[in-house]
Amino acid sequence: MRPSAPYTCKRCLNALQFGPRTTQYSLLSTRLALGRRTLTGACExxxxxxxxxxxxxxxxxxxxxxxxxxxxxxxxxxxxxxxxxxxxxxxxxxxxxxxxxxxxxxxxxxxxxxxxxxxxxxxxxxxxxxxxxxxxxxxxxxxxxxxxxxxxxxxxxxxxxxxxxxxxxxxxxxxxxxxxxxxxxxxxxxxxxxxxxxxxxxxxxxxxxRSGRFFPEFEYPGDQMEEAMINMTNWDTFMFSREFRAINDERSLRQATRLLTYPVTIGSVLHELSPYNIKKGGRLTVEGLKSLSALRYSLHPPRSGGGADIKGLRPTPPPMRIFILGARAESSLPREVWVQLAHLFPRVSFHLIFIGPESMTNRDAEFPLPERTPGNPFGAVVEDRLTNSLKISTFVEYYHTLHKAGHFYPYDPYFDCFVLFHPGLGHPASSHEWAETIPQLLETKVPIIVTGYTQYDMERDIKWVQETVGGEMDLLMHPGENRFRSLRWDLNDLDPQDISCGNWGVWAFRGKRYETMMKDTE
Structure with a gap:
């Protein structure tokens, strides 16, 4: 018999009537085991x-x-x-x-x-x-x-x-x-x-x-009106301004940020209201302001006055391409998580491109991979019906192979950006995999956003890049703690003393630009 409404809340009534609700994200979130690990020290x-x-x-x-x-x-x-x-x-x-x-x-x-x-x-x-x-x-x-x-x-x-x-x-x-x-x-x-x-x-x-409970923190908000300003000071202000469901438990907040740290880290660097700026303590360099200003010009276009009729037709700019190299756990995230990146920039469209030999990890339902044909020479897995503003492509291939083939040429500093989540550029076990890729990334003159597990991990990556390419790089953002890092700690099964959190720190660089000036001979 259904209980009386004055004595039972609406959620309990629904649970008693339709049974307990379950969510598919609990299984997906537990499979976010990162492949490469860097050894860190005590976190407390x-x-x-x-x-x-x-x-x-x-x-x-x-x-x-x-x-x-x-x-x-x-x-x-x-x-x-x-x-x-x-x-x-x-x-x-x-x-x-x-x-x-x-x-x-x-x-x-x-x-x-x-x-x-x-x-x-x-x-x-x-x-x-x-x-x-x-x-x-x-x-x-x-x-x-x-x-x-x-x-x-x-x-x-x-x-x-x-x-x-x-x-x-x-x-x-x-x-x-x-x-x-x-x-x-x-x-x-x-x-x-x-x-x-x-x-x-x-x-x-x-x-x-694995408790079997319902996870309300994995329900994400949709579009909101453009007049609602987004506050990117920290996780609390971001979730409040984006109208997330209130999270009053620290454990639930840790579970939510474990997934959201990937799209929000990208958005926090590229957004015009980014906490990283040219002011004192903002960590952005002069060269970084130049590169990010070009991207923000495309990410925040003025109103075009377009409409649904013939008179309202307007030319559409190309999508913003974000290349995520060395993709592992981030490529298997629920697509609702990546849609949050598109909600931060409602006037533009995105094309996320996951590249790496491990980019199909934990996506067993999509195997076997597509055949390599003249129309799809590298067997890309294309997801183009997620939303009208987001498309995702996955390449199980090394980037330097795609770069040599000219598959993504030309690169545009106004519409392209590279992201490397925990690449381990300077780690002894993985640095050899990036030796050929990094010089090619610098040739594009496109911003490269990099995250790391710890301060030592980031400094080791910067030192390796400087030793590998010499003075052919410009630092766009000084290394430091990421305001939107994962609040949940992870354990390395090969070494229980090695504990880390996703995207603890963030920094950025690109290939050096040489500006020439015409000298008046008169």
Missing amino acids: KPRLATATQVKTQSSQKIAGRRTIASLGDQRQTAKDEPSEYRSPGGLASTPIPESEGRPLLMPNNLFHPFSSSPSPEIRRRAAFIKQNAYCPHPDHHQTRLPTSPNDPEARKSVKGSMPPKHVSFECPDCGIPVSCSEEHWADDYEAHLEICDTLREINEDDHDL
Whole structure:
């Protein structure tokens, strides 16, 4: 029987009448695993504690777990599809309800150790971490060369007292495998405290994505009147001025920004109301003002006076082409996310071009790729019916191959822009892939927007570009923190000490322009 309306809200009435609502974005958002990683250091300031306090806390936790371990018959064993959850100590709690064959986790029940998680995906992830990640304790000798000053491998010696060993012990505070044994975890507890809170936050966010709840933060607004000004000071002002549904929970805000950081980062640099300007602290250089002024001239055209009748016909400018090179996770984003970029510039149309050998990752439903024909020589996947102002093309190919073929010529600084999300230009494992591409990008004289995981990652990329092309580049925007970075932290499964967030920093450059002047001979 349907409950009386005066005592039940409208949303609950709909849920009781039509059943719980589900969303397709929860699965898509959980598959945003970025391919390349750069090693970062601690993302939070360490808690101030003396060595005696740390040893005392560690001894108390170890004693407590040994007491609970005596209740071995009550400890839960991992199953493929658990119908109930037992706490890490082994005491049974209330069964977890299920929704559509998966466990439904409540907001106050999101923390679970990875190896005993209700989600089979997270349990498989825990097994992968234990098979590939190494213990960060300084007694082990190095497994590779450190890639940054904050790399945990820098704490180890080349010839340590112990050989490398995979992690197997899960920290009871964050629930993630971080050490090879309980003794090493307790001995290195002070160093682990620097990232323990962030790892626990990652744990809860991952379980939240698989909790089975409805995700209202993944519902995006449509067009709005042009007179409504967009405030790009930060995430809060942007979402308020764009009329997003109110998000009052920090976890929901982290989930929303994890997806929106890609289109909004591009829009925040190109928009006329961008927080990056020529003023003091605005990070924009004089050359950057020249390049971005050309793009903003095309992105914010005056009203043409066009109409639907014959008298109202007006010439239409070409679409704004945004080349996203080395595309990985951003190419598999829900298309509703990329439509938000078009809503920021309602008078122009966009053509997003994803280029890279991994640009079809997590898009298994679209395989096999189109055949390479004379009309489509590189087998592009074209999505041209998303909206009347957005078209997306995907090329599973290296950019330097397309550049040599002249596939996108000519380039126009008023209508073209390159974007590189976490390219790893200076990373030892990926720099060789960009050695041929970067000089070709500088030849186009088109702005190139680059993001990075950390300040060190960005500075390493800039140094590599300067060493590779010499003085043939102009810096358009100084490196610094991105105002629209992802607020959610990500974990590198190959190294649990490596935590990062998407698009933490942003900077820009282009090929150097040489201006000539005519000299009067008289």
